[in-house]
Amino acid sequence: MFGFHPRPSSFLFVHPCRYYSHNNDYLEICRCYKSIYEIPSVKENPALWIPVLRKICWYLVLSPHDPMQSSLLNSTLEDKNLSEIRHFWQLLKQLITMEVIQWTALWSTFKDEFENEKNMLGGSLGDKAAEDLRQRVIEHNILVVSKYYARITLARLAELLCLTFQEAEKHLSDMVVSKALVAKIDRPMGVVCFQTAKDSNDILNSWAMNLEKLLDLVEKSCHQIHKETMVHKAALKV
Known part of the structure; x- marks a missing residue:
């Protein structure tokens, strides 16, 4: 089911992977694969660690942005083994670069890799994961915009995100509700004011x-x- 033949020492983490996959808890699945990846017998064999590292990268990209995801993302980028799958390094690098990601360009580059990744979520990644990937890109882009703008019209935000006005407002509102972002929306004026979160x-x-x-x-x-x-x-x- 998971694209490689786990050795006895890795079975401890395979069942949690299956458990978390039922709820699409991408970050926890990623952490399970990270534990498998750290097993010496796996890390010594490229035939084993390459498919595991690929899955770590995909699940990191699919995971919502939070401190744990950010920490795992940065530690994975520092892994020298990632140079063996260079295109995945490029994929992760985009998520820590404060630049707007063009979804159409990213999808055309990684679509085949994404759809051909077997044995994830019970087969190929599937439509749900593809939707979640686009969602992660939108969230990244909103965070980037919030770094460069203190105030922006919703129309301009939608233009930068390549979304409709209604889609941009919905995604922004969802991020505010989940506390991933601090912002105020003046709907009559059609203006968004970004604020820095304070503890x-x-x-x-x-x-x-x-x-x-x-x-x-x-x-x-x-x-x-x-x-x-x-x-x-x-x-x-x-």
């Missing part, structure tokens, strides 16, 4: 700093008022 410590530190500035301003104002009062009293005595 609680940053917010607290910012509040404390603003409070300190406020107290300094109050103190300076009190000194200035006191000074003006003294000058005014001196003028009255004269």
